[in-house]
Structure formats: C-alpha cells, structure tokens
Amino acid sequence: MTSPxxxxxxxxxxxxxxxxxxxxxxxxxxxxxxxWTKDLAxxxxxxxxxxxxxxxxAATTEKVAVVDAYVAPVELxxxxxxxxxxxxxxxxSSGPTVALPGQG
Amino acid sequence: MYIYDDFDRTLxxxxxxxxxDQVNRRLSGELTEEEFKPLRLMxxxxxxxxxxxxxxxxxxxxxxxxxxxxxxxxxxxxxxxxGHFTTRQNIQFNWIKLKxxxxxxxxxxxxxxxxxxxxxxxxxxxTTDQWAGVAPDEIEDPRIWAELLRQHLTLHPEFxxxxxxxxxxxxxxxxxxxxxxxxxxxxxMHRNGAGETGFEVIVGGGLGRTPFIGKTIKPFLPxxxxxxxxxxxxxxxxxxxxxxxxxxxxxxxxxxxLGAEKFAGEVxxxxxxxxxxxxxxxxxxxxxxxxxxxYPQYELLADNPSExxxxxxxxxxxxxxxxxxxxxxxxxxxxxxxxxxPEGGPPGDATAAQMDxxxxxADRYSHGEIRVGHEQNLALPHVAQRDLxxxxxxxxxxxxATPNVNLISDIIACPGLDYCSLANARxxxxxxxxxxxxxxxxxxxxxxxxxxxxxxxxNACGHHHIGHIGILGVEKNGEEYYQVTLGGRADDxxxxxxxxxxxxxxxxxxxxxxxxxxxxxxLRARPGELFVxxxxxxxxxxxxxxxxxxR
Amino acid sequence: MPLVKAGRIVxxxxxxxxxDAPVPDGAAAILPAARFLADAHELVLRQAxxxxxxxxxxKVAELAPYLDWIALVALVFPNFxxxxxxxxxxxxRERYHFRGELRATGQILRDQxxxxxxxxxxxFELTKAADxxxxxxxxxxxxxxxxxxxxxxxxxxxARLARVPQxxxx
Numbered sequence: 001m002t003s004p005x006x007x008x009x010x011x012x013x014x015x016x017x018x019x020x021x022x023x024x025x026x027x028x029x030x031x032x033x034x035x036w037t038k039d040l041a042x043x044x045x046x047x048x049x050x051x052x053x054x055x056x057x058a059a060t061t062e063k064v065a066v067v068d069a070y071v072a073p074v075e076l077x078x079x080x081x082x083x084x085x086x087x088x089x090x091x092x093s094s095g096p097t098v099a100l101p102g103q104g
Numbered sequence: 105m106y107i108y109d110d111f112d113r114t115l116x117x118x119x120x121x122x123x124x125d126q127v128n129r130r131l132s133g134e135l136t137e138e139e140f141k142p143l144r145l146m147x148x149x150x151x152x153x154x155x156x157x158x159x160x161x162x163x164x165x166x167x168x169x170x171x172x173x174x175x176x177x178x179x180x181x182x183x184x185x186x187g188h189f190t191t192r193q194n195i196q197f198n199w200i201k202l203k204x205x206x207x208x209x210x211x212x213x214x215x216x217x218x219x220x221x222x223x224x225x226x227x228x229x230x231t232t233d234q235w236a237g238v239a240p241d242e243i244e245d246p247r248i249w250a251e252l253l254r255q256h257l258t259l260h261p262e263f264x265x266x267x268x269x270x271x272x273x274x275x276x277x278x279x280x281x282x283x284x285x286x287x288x289x290x291x292x293m294h295r296n297g298a299g300e301t302g303f304e305v306i307v308g309g310g311l312g313r314t315p316f317i318g319k320t321i322k323p324f325l326p327x328x329x330x331x332x333x334x335x336x337x338x339x340x341x342x343x344x345x346x347x348x349x350x351x352x353x354x355x356x357x358x359x360x361x362l363g364a365e366k367f368a369g370e371v372x373x374x375x376x377x378x379x380x381x382x383x384x385x386x387x388x389x390x391x392x393x394x395x396x397x398x399y400p401q402y403e404l405l406a407d408n409p410s411e412x413x414x415x416x417x418x419x420x421x422x423x424x425x426x427x428x429x430x431x432x433x434x435x436x437x438x439x440x441x442x443x444x445x446p447e448g449g450p451p452g453d454a455t456a457a458q459m460d461x462x463x464x465x466a467d468r469y470s471h472g473e474i475r476v477g478h479e480q481n482l483a484l485p486h487v488a489q490r491d492l493x494x495x496x497x498x499x500x501x502x503x504x505a506t507p508n509v510n511l512i513s514d515i516i517a518c519p520g521l522d523y524c525s526l527a528n529a530r531x532x533x534x535x536x537x538x539x540x541x542x543x544x545x546x547x548x549x550x551x552x553x554x555x556x557x558x559x560x561x562x563n564a565c566g567h568h569h570i571g572h573i574g575i576l577g578v579e580k581n582g583e584e585y586y587q588v589t590l591g592g593r594a595d596d597x598x599x600x601x602x603x604x605x606x607x608x609x610x611x612x613x614x615x616x617x618x619x620x621x622x623x624x625x626x627l628r629a630r631p632g633e634l635f636v637x638x639x640x641x642x643x644x645x646x647x648x649x650x651x652x653x654x655r
Numbered sequence: 656m657p658l659v660k661a662g663r664i665v666x667x668x669x670x671x672x673x674x675d676a677p678v679p680d681g682a683a684a685i686l687p688a689a690r691f692l693a694d695a696h697e698l699v700l701r702q703a704x705x706x707x708x709x710x711x712x713x714k715v716a717e718l719a720p721y722l723d724w725i726a727l728v729a730l731v732f733p734n735f736x737x738x739x740x741x742x743x744x745x746x747x748r749e750r751y752h753f754r755g756e757l758r759a760t761g762q763i764l765r766d767q768x769x770x771x772x773x774x775x776x777x778x779f780e781l782t783k784a785a786d787x788x789x790x791x792x793x794x795x796x797x798x799x800x801x802x803x804x805x806x807x808x809x810x811x812x813x814a815r816l817a818r819v820p821q822x823x824x825x
Contacts, residue, residue, distance in 0.1 A: 024202060025151055025154065025155035027154050063137070064131070064133040068137070087521065087584065088153070095154060097533060101186040101449065102457065103184070111815065118798065118799065139735065142735070143766055225736065252812075255812065259800075261773035261802075262738075262745055262774055264741075265738025265741065266738060347739070389813065389815075392815050
C-alpha cells in the first residue's frame with residue numbers, strides 16, 4: 001500500500017515524472033517539451049527535490065491527458081541510458097514478469 | 105440459473121448508457137479524476153500498473169455458456185485474449201482501454217453481464233456456494249436468496265456511498281464453501297425445530313490489514329425478514345461506520361469497537377422499526393424469483409455407469425476422476441471441477457480459446473451452465489457420469505484437467521505486483537514456482553489437501569490469512585519479501601493463520617514451502633491427518649524450527 | 656451553486672444565518688444545528704419559515720420534536736463519497752414523516768441526484784453549474800428500481816407481481 005502516490009517526496013537520485021494516459025492507461029513519462037512519451041529515454045531526468053516538484057507541478061496541471069502523475073526513480077547507466085529505478089517501475093515499463101496466458 | 109427478465113435487462117442497459125456518459129464527461133475534462141474515480145470503481149473499472157482493469161460480476165458464480173462466450177469475445181476484442189477469475193467469483197480483464205469501455209460494456213450487457221458494484225464503497229457481488237443447487241449437502245438452493253439480496257442491494261439509493269466496501273456471502277450447505285465467516289455479512293441457512301429454514305446472521309468478518317472472524321448476532325432469522333434485517337445492519341453501518349480513516353472504515357472495525365452485542369442491539373432497534381414495512385418478504389415475491397431460476401431436466405440415470413468403470417482402467421483418467429469430480433445430488437450425475445492451476449501457469453487465468461471450448465463443453469455436457477468458485481477454478485455442475493471419459497479428454501486437451509484440485513498446487517493468488525498498483529510484491533511467479541516444485545502429483549497427493557493463499561499486499565485479495573499456508577508479500581528496502589502464516593482456514597472452524605517467523609526473500613519462498621511440506625510429512629500423526637489439523641495439533645513451533653534451522 | 660427544485664433552477668428564498676448573527680425579521684432563514692436547538696423555543700413563534708442545517712454525524716431523532724414546524728432541513732455531504740446523509744434523509748421522511756423541504760448541500764454531482772431523490776431529498780444545491788440543466792435527464796436515467804425507498808416508487812419485486820402473467824422465461 002505504499003503506493004508512490006502517497007509517499008512524501010524526497011529526491012536522492014535521478015528521477016522522472018510518470019503517469020498513466022487517461023484514454024488507455026498506458027504508462028507515460030514527462031518529456032522535455034511538456035508532452036508525454038511512452039519512451040523512457042525521452043523523459044526529463046532531474047536529480048533534486050525542487051526540480052522534481054517543479055516537474056510534477058507542471059504535470060499535474062493537466063487534467064485530461066494523464067492520471068495519477070508521480071515522481072519515480074530511474075537509474076542512469078554509464079552510457080547515460082535511462083532505466084527504471086525499481087521493480088515496480090520495471091514492471092510498469094516492460095509489463096508483467098510472467099508470460100501472459102496463451103502467449104508464453 | 106437465474107434468467108433475466110425485461111426489468112433486469114433494462115436496468116443493465118440503463119447503467120451502460122449512464123457509464124458511457126460518465127466516461128465521455130471524463131474524457132472531455134468535465135469530470136475530474138477525483139470525481140470520476142468513485143463512479144468508475146462502482147462500474148468495476150480500476151487503474152492498474154499498466155492499463156485499466158475491468159471486473160465483471162458473476163452473481164453467485166453462475167455463468168451460462170452464452171455468457172462465457174461473451175467473456176471470450178471481450179477478451180479477444182478489447183483485451184489480450186485472456187481473463188482472470190478472482191476469489192470473489194468475478195472475472196477481470198487487465199488491458200482494457202477507458203475509451204473502449206462503453207462499447208465493451210454494451211457488448212457484455214447483451215449477455216446480461218455487467219461490472220456494477222464490483223468495486224467501490226458499495227455492496228459487492230453477493231457470493232455463495234459454487235455448488236449451490238447441485239450439492240448433496242444443502243438444505244435448499246441459496247441462490248434464490250442471493251438473487252433477492254442482489255436485486256435489493258443493486259443501485260440501492262441509501263447504500264451506494266458506504267464508508268467502505270461491503271461483502272455478503274451465503275451458504276445453505278452443511279459444509280461452508282462460501283467462507284461466510286470472513287464477510288461483512290455472512291448468512292448461513294439452518295432448519296429449526298419446526299422444520300422451517302432461516303438464516304444465522306454473522307457480521308463483522310473480513311481479512312485485509314485487520315482480519316476478524318465474524319460474530320453471530322442472530323442465530324435464526326426467519327426468511328421473510330431477510331431484506332429488512334440486512335437493511336437494518338447496513339443502515340447502522342452507514343451511519344456509524346468510520347469515515348475518518350480508510351483503514352478503520354470496514355464494518356468489522358465498527359463491530360469490534362462497539363462490541364458484537366452492542367452492535368446487535370443497534371441493529372435490533374432499527375430492525376424493529378422496519379421489519380413489518382415494505383421489506384417484509386411476501387411468499388409470492390419469493391416464489392416469483394424462484395420461478396425465474398431454470399433447472400436442468402435430469403435424465404433418470406444410475407450411479408457408476410459401465411462407461412466409467414471401463415475408463416477407470418486408464419490411470420490418468422482415474423487420477424482426475426478421484427481428484428476433480430464430486431458427488432451430485434442427482435443419481436448418475438457429477439460436478440466436475442476444471443483446474444485453472446496448470447503447472448507453471450498463473451492461477452485463475454483462462455484464455456479466450458479455453459473459454460469458448462468450455463462454453464461448448466458446457467452446452468454439450470452440463471446443460472449450458474458453468475460455475476466459478478472462490479478457489480479460482482471453474483466447474484461444470486450437471487455432468488452425466490457416462491459422459492465423464494469424453495469430457496475429460498476434451499478438458500485435458502485444453503489444459504484444464506490437471507488433477508490438483510485442493511492440493512498444494514491449487515494455489516489461490518491475487519494478481520500481485522505484476523498487475524496491481526497496490527501490491528508490494530509479486531504473487532503469480534511465486535505461485536508458478538510452487539506448482540513447478542510440486543509437479544510430481546504423487547508427492548502432492550501424499551501431502552494431501554492443502555490450500556496455499558498468496559496476497560501481494562496487506563489488502564489480502566489472495567486471502568492469505570485463511571490459507572493453510574498463507575503467503576503475504578511485503579517490501580523491505582525495495583526488495584520483495586514474503587511472510588508466511590500457517591493454520592489458517594475458512595471452513596466451519598474458521599481460523600486466522602499464525603505467523604511462522606521472519607519474512608523471507610523472493611528467492612527462498614518456494615524453498616520454504618517445500619520445507620513446510622517436508623516438515624508436515626514428518627510431523628503428521630498418520631497419513632490421513634490433514635496438514636491443517638497437524639498444525640492445529642502441534643502448533644507452528646516445530647515447523648518454525650525446521651524451516652529456520654537452515655536459514 | 657445553483658439550487659434545483661422540482662427539476663428547475665430556483666432562487667433560494669432562505670437566508671443562511673451564521674453562528675450568533677441575528678435572525679432577520681420576516682425572512683426565511685436557515686440556522687446551524689446548535690443555534691437552532693438553543694433558540695428553538697423562540698424560533699417556533701416566528702412567522703417566517705425556519706430551516707436547520709443538520710450535520711451528518713448527529714442523530715436525526717433529535718430533530719423529531721420540531722419537525723412539524725420546521726420548513727426545511729439541510730443535510731450535508733462533506734464530499735461526494737460520504738453517504739451518511741442518505742440514511743438521515745430516509746429516516747426523516749420515512750420514520751419521522753417530515754414533509755418540509757429536504758435539501759442536499761455540500762458536494763453533490765448530477766450522478767448522485769437520483770439516489771438523493773430516492774432517499775427523500777427534494778432540493779439540491781449542486782456543486783457544478785453545468786449539472787443544473789442536466790438534472791432532469793440525470794434523475795430520469797433509470798426506469799427500473801430494485802428496492803423500495805423514500806420516493807414511493809414500486810420496487811421490481813412487487814412490480815413483477817402486479818403485471819399480467821408472463822410467458823415462461825426464454
């Protein structure tokens with residue numbers, strides 16, 4: 001039940017703002033141009049609490065595009081590739097860890 | 105099963121139109137998410153990790169073959185070709201798009217299916233014995249009463265915005281297969297000294313983060329008073345249930361804080377004012393509902409036909425027959441459970457292709473009727489015993505004849521972190537790994553009846569508290585851990601499980617289950633002693649010692 | 656915040672009196688519960704209509720002695736998810752036979768108006784202006800009612816018995 005939506009924000013590493021798209025629930029990330037993208041590589045990455053709060057505030061003014069925007073951790077590889085920062089975000093980004101019935 | 109009339113059909117269609125309008129208002133921005141959320145929840149629409157989820161009600165677990173085909177259609181057209189049967193005898197689709205929901209619901213309505221009150225702070229799908237109407241041990245068909253309750257509590261103007269969700273279950277059998285003691289209201293039918301049947305009313309049960317076994321507040325309620333008494337309970341809850349704290353809002357907390365006796369007193373006072381009003385059930389009204397239930401025309405058949413005796417020579421058939429086929433109240437017939445727990449598969453899932461075949465087999469062998477049990481398996485309730493060998497081959501062909509019903513690999517699990525935004529840990533891969541460890545059915549049969557229940561968080565959708573082995577996913581420093589309880593049970597001697605010891609990491613949980621099974625084989629008094637009875641007799645300490653000795 | 660009665664937007668003829676402010680002479684007035692109870696013996700003598708705002712955590716039984724001369728009871732929905740006042744409304748109508756105006760106040764969406772009407776409300780202070788013109792369509796959305804409530808509509812259970820014998824179910 002410690003959904004990220006309920007957690008108090010304290011940024012200690014690279015983070016992005018993520019949400020679910022209203023029309024279909026797809027996982028999206030806030031991009032630099034203020035749009036939403038399904039591609040984590042295009043997401044804005046910030047590293048401080050004020051920057052994250054600013055990004056989140058801009059995202060939450062949108063009432064129709066997305067639902068439940070929040071700040072999620074990411075990992076930066078040495079090649080500056082952006083990866084989800086924990087298991088929950090990995091699952092959000094790549095889908096269930098198990099084979100879907102009839103498709104495995 | 106209950107056959108909809110024009111009233112029932114009209115209501116569902118009106119609901120579809122209302123929800124379509126609400127979705128459009130949300131998509132246009134007229135409704136905020138905060139306003140829309142309770143409205144969509146009341147129609148069974150959740151937002152999960154990567155998509156919306158739609159939960160469809162299957163009242164008292166009874167489905168027609170046409171309804172099953174419609175579920176297959178929705179799985180194909182609007183989802184990813186499968187659905188998940190839940191512990192509340194519902195089905196969930198995991199990949200629905202909000203903008204397509206009104207169309208999906210309109211399709212479902214054509215088969216009399218809907219998502220009304222499958223979520224939200226209202227009265228949820230009334231559940232009962234999945235073998236209602238065919239079980240040899242029931243005193244009457246509880247679905248008549250479940251249907252009366254379903255209608256009374258559907259879009260009830262007073263009880264659609266309760267402090268929290270509200271669950272009702274009903275059984276009329278000697279053996280409680282509906283887990284009535286862990287519901288907000290549990291109803292158990294009894295026959296009194298005068299030969300009349302009535303209801304024992306049990307309140308305040310529930311799992312979640314504060315589990316309680318329900319308490320009896322009325323040992324025998326006459327049938328005519330069913331609706332008025334339930335109304336009195338709900339009115340008491342709606343007025344006094346806590347709304348200040350979501351974790352204390354369930355009725356079990358109110359019953360606990362007031363005490364069952366004081367709560368019963370409040371209900372009684374309210375009930376006295378309304379029991380002789382319009383809710384008193386006229387026998388003609390009950391007869392009218394009962395007349396809307398369609399029962400099969402059974403043939404006059406004898407038990408154990410020759411076809412069966414011959415087929416028993418096939419070892420695989422015999423194993424399945426002994427495991428998955430149960431006595432029917434009518435001679436020559438049987439109840440067949442379809443295991444949705446294949447080795448290495450997610451518990452409770454069925455593909456669209458499986459659903460279509462099951463519908464076809466139901467038409468051919470089960471008078472067009474299918475049941476959904478809270479153990480997340482399906483059943484064909486009216487199968488002539490002579491058809492069992494043919495049916496078995498067909499079921500085996502689509503992978504729903506694993507002879508593991510009630511065994512250690514018949515695992516009940518919530519969707520967990522693979523789907524659910526509330527979860528702390530995954531459930532499905534844990535279940536899948538345990539089924540692999542016990543793929544040897546000789547081992548599973550030697551262990552005997554054993555229920556494993558897995559929940560991915562404290563909300564306990566997998567009912568871990570009442571699992572003989574309960575597994576609860578928790579999060580520790582960003583890692584998945586699992587807390588194990590032993591000795592829970594949901595039957596007549598309902599008990600909550602006892603914690604075994606410190607939570608173990610993901611990589612070890614299947615080992616722990618194996619260790620527990622091994623310990624049980626050493627500790628049991630004799631081969632026939634059930635796992636849960638051994639736990640009750642020796643306590644959890646001997647299990648704890650064995651499991652943690654090597655950790 | 657539009658007030659809807661009998662399906663139409665109407666002007667609110669009641670004045671809201673806050674805390675200890677004087678009750679205006681000759682005007683219809685709505686008082687907070689505590690003030691009303693304290694001054695009930697004087698208020699009963701007034702000619703102009705009196706209403707009371709009744710909180711959702713207080714038993715409506717306390718109001719019973721006054722209901723034959725109160726013109727209006729305003730029940731409160733602190734947010735649209737809090738349904739406590741539905742029970743209060745039904746009790747006021749069905750148990751205590753209150754016949755005056757029963758007004759729903761606080762956070763109310765059009766999606767709740769039919770439930771409110773069925774629970775006995777006949778006046779609605781709608782949170783959103785756009786919901787007022789949509790009110791009539793919203794309360795006419797359903798034609799089937801599974802259970803009896805405060806609105807006197809027949810439930811399907813009895814409606815089924817009342818109609819002509821039908822064909823066997825198909």
